[in-house]
Amino acid sequence: MKKIKVYIQNMKGLLVVLSGPSGVGKGTVRKILMEDKSLNLAYSISMTTRKPRVGEVDGEDYFFVSQEVFDKAVENGELLEHARFVNNSYGTPKPYVEKLRNEGKNVILEIETQGARSVMEKYKDDNLFISIFILPPSFEDLEKRIRGRRTEEESVVQERLNKAKSELELKTLYDFNVINFTPEQAASEISNIIKSKINL
Numbered sequence: 001m002k003k004i005k006v007y008i009q010n011m012k013g014l015l016v017v018l019s020g021p022s023g024v025g026k027g028t029v030r031k032i033l034m035e036d037k038s039l040n041l042a043y044s045i046s047m048t049t050r051k052p053r054v055g056e057v058d059g060e061d062y063f064f065v066s067q068e069v070f071d072k073a074v075e076n077g078e079l080l081e082h083a084r085f086v087n088n089s090y091g092t093p094k095p096y097v098e099k100l101r102n103e104g105k106n107v108i109l110e111i112e113t114q115g116a117r118s119v120m121e122k123y124k125d126d127n128l129f130i131s132i133f134i135l136p137p138s139f140e141d142l143e144k145r146i147r148g149r150r151t152e153e154e155s156v157v158q159e160r161l162n163k164a165k166s167e168l169e170l171k172t173l174y175d176f177n178v179i180n181f182t183p184e185q186a187a188s189e190i191s192n193i194i195k196s197k198i199n200l
């Protein structure tokens, strides 16, 4: 009998940008997605100058750094993208993302719209790149969610709401729009999008 040799190619992973206005529930949806091991996802942990909220863990939710450390990372070209958001800086560490993708992991960036735009521009010719915008069922619903956190002063809440209004207008720039009626339903829709892209 003839022997057939099978070569398994190490496929490069997908890059998934998950964006949407602050408070829309990106984090919860992302955490549900990460639980599905069949999606082979890795989450890119961002760097931020924002102070940790209660329960947030350094190196898990974010790398919490000073403005000085952040600015140095920008200067040294260590960030794939970065943006200012309501008086703080946020950015995606670059080497980690490409390393994970080269290992075959599908990498999720959960970022705000300004950073998402710059990633979309950089990766527009990468056929293993998709951008997903999560929408609230209504603006009132989003306001409820942002106020429900009860962790921020009224002025910060107002700023986040104003920002959300302009962010929502950018939805047409994305490959996919998903409405977050419930985190489980939104995660399931996104899971199907990812699966169809990687032919699972």
Ligand code: 5GP
Pocket (backbone or CB within 6 Å): 020, 021, 022, 023, 026, 046, 047, 050, 081, 082, 083, 085, 090, 091, 092, 110, 111, 112, 113, 114, 115, 116
């Ligand atoms: P929060 O302060 O609520 O954790 O995040 C504020 C906004 O910054 C959210 O929309 C969040 O998705 C976004 N964000 C988190 N990490 C990054 C990042 O690395 N880059 C960019 N551009 N936005 C980020």
